[in-house]
Amino acid sequence: MPMHTPSWFPWLGPVCALAGGWLLGILLFQGGFGTVLMTGLICAFVPSLTVRLHHHFRRRRTNG
Known part of the structure; x- marks a missing residue:
């Protein structure tokens, strides 16, 4: 997906x-x-990291 x-x-x-x-x-x-x-550089990557982790754990929970 x-x-x-x-x-x-x-x-x-x-x-x-x-x-x-x-x-x-x-x-x-x-x-x-x-x-x-x-x-500033660290905080710039926080949204991207959280979206990827959210999708990873959500996909893992539904496939699981």
């Missing part, structure tokens, strides 16, 4: 990177450029 993602999904990564870089990097860690950059 192929994995179908919503059409708005590619726009979610940059939004999460911006929000994660600002909230985690600046407010929580109070870091400089490197900290904000790293937290």
Whole structure:
């Protein structure tokens, strides 16, 4: 069964990177450029990872 993602999904990564870089990097860690950059990069991949894990466990549960 192929994995179908919503059409708005590619726009979610940059939004999460911006929000994660600002909230985690600046407010929580109070870091400089490197900290904000790293937290932004990590947060940019979170939506993609969660969708893939959701589909993996959902497919595993139905086939199981």
